[in-house]
Amino acid sequence: MLVIHDETHREHAPVSEFYRGRMTPCFESPERCDQIRQFLERQGLATWVTAQDFPSRAIETVHCPDYLEFLRTIHPRWCDHLIQLGETVDPGQIEIIPHTFPTRNLRSIRPQSIHGQVGYYAMDTASPITASAWRATLAASRGAIHAVEWVQQQVRTVFSLSRPPGHHACRDSYGGYCFLNHAAVAAQHWLDRLAEQGEPSGRVAILDVDFHHGNGTQQIFYERSDVLFVSIHADPRQAYPYFLGTADETGAGEGRGANLNIPLPIGTTWEEYGRVLERALQAIHNFGPHGLVISFGADTHEEDPISGFRLRTNDFSAMGQQIASLNLPTVIIMEGGYQYSILGPTLAHFLPPFP
Ligand code: OKP
Ligand code: ZN
Numbered sequence: 001m002l003v004i005h006d007e008t009h010r011e012h013a014p015v016s017e018f019y020r021g022r023m024t025p026c027f028e029s030p031e032r033c034d035q036i037r038q039f040l041e042r043q044g045l046a047t048w049v050t051a052q053d054f055p056s057r058a059i060e061t062v063h064c065p066d067y068l069e070f071l072r073t074i075h076p077r078w079c080d081h082l083i084q085l086g087e088t089v090d091p092g093q094i095e096i097i098p099h100t101f102p103t104r105n106l107r108s109i110r111p112q113s114i115h116g117q118v119g120y121y122a123m124d125t126a127s128p129i130t131a132s133a134w135r136a137t138l139a140a141s142r143g144a145i146h147a148v149e150w151v152q153q154q155v156r157t158v159f160s161l162s163r164p165p166g167h168h169a170c171r172d173s174y175g176g177y178c179f180l181n182h183a184a185v186a187a188q189h190w191l192d193r194l195a196e197q198g199e200p201s202g203r204v205a206i207l208d209v210d211f212h213h214g215n216g217t218q219q220i221f222y223e224r225s226d227v228l229f230v231s232i233h234a235d236p237r238q239a240y241p242y243f244l245g246t247a248d249e250t251g252a253g254e255g256r257g258a259n260l261n262i263p264l265p266i267g268t269t270w271e272e273y274g275r276v277l278e279r280a281l282q283a284i285h286n287f288g289p290h291g292l293v294i295s296f297g298a299d300t301h302e303e304d305p306i307s308g309f310r311l312r313t314n315d316f317s318a319m320g321q322q323i324a325s326l327n328l329p330t331v332i333i334m335e336g337g338y339q340y341s342i343l344g345p346t347l348a349h350f351l352p353p354f355p
């Protein structure tokens with residue numbers, strides 16, 4: 001398996017997140033990628049490639065300019081603000097967490113205050129912005145773009161091993177540890193390349209098998225017919241992101257019918273999961289896409305500390321086999337998975353069925 005990986009992610013190492021009413025160690029840490037990298041290396045399962053910079057407009061297409069400007073500049077501006085207040089600041093130690101949000105009884109007024117700006121673009125308090133969050137996130141999106149470049153060559157499947165994850169990031173909001181939506185960037189870049197190659201009516205399917213609903217990916221493509229979004233995830237009545245991901249969200253406008261949510265109850269095992277995966281794959285097959293992007297989360301594993309499905313390590317072989325039988329050029333993007341010890345073995349079961 002060709003695996004794209006860039007060490008830049010290590011610089012983004014949030015110390016704590018606001019969770020269950022207190023500051024707790026951040027689940028989304030560099031150790032996640034390190035574990036997978038070491039395991040795949042030891043098993044001889046990966047050919048490593050460093051993410052390179054390709055000319056692409058995909059990030060600017062799926063995200064809003066003001067949001068990108070915010071992500072790029074907020075950390076230094078926040079530090080300057082603290083310095084002006086007379087504080088001694090070590091930027092490497094500063095993690096930004098919002099506290100006030102424009103919820104439905106307020107208005108989304110363009111904020112002037114730096115606190116207002118953070119709340120304006122955030123969806124939760126569990127996604128600290130570190131000094132290197134932007135650099136790491138950008139490297140991860142670069143990996144997704146580079147992965148598409150490879151599947152445009154002779155390579156059938158490419159895995160972009162990156163963090164922070166991306167599927168909760170919307171056109172102009174961040175949350176769930178996600179800042180840029182790498183799966184959306186990959187799909188967009190793929191369509192752009194198809195258009196360049198004389199295929200203006202290209203289609204890409206995104207299959208999201210992370211435990212959490214990929215609300216960002218859904219939002220970005222909700223009104224578009226060129227990207228099918230299919231997600232199997234924990235019922236939002238029971239799990240994050242709580243406010244999106246029900247089965248009746250099927251797309252709007254041009255995108256009507258191009259969004260498929262399959263929510264499952266906490267406690268779901270492979271028996272049921274495998275059945276609904278068949279349904280998901282049938283929908284993708286019917287869509288007839290040129291390529292497939294997988295948002296892969298290892299947090300459906302029974303040992304994940306913040307999730308609630310009951311998949312076992314072996315089940316990921318079956319999952320890989322089922323998806324690989326679609327026989328499509330495939331880009332796999334790393335999303336969640338927080339039980340560090342099972343991440344390597346889980347990927348080592350999921351990846352090999354792909355050609
Ligand atoms: C990111 B990805 C609620 C705590 C909030 C957010 C989880 C983000 C998961 N239980 N934590 O989809 O794995
Ligand atoms: Zn997740």
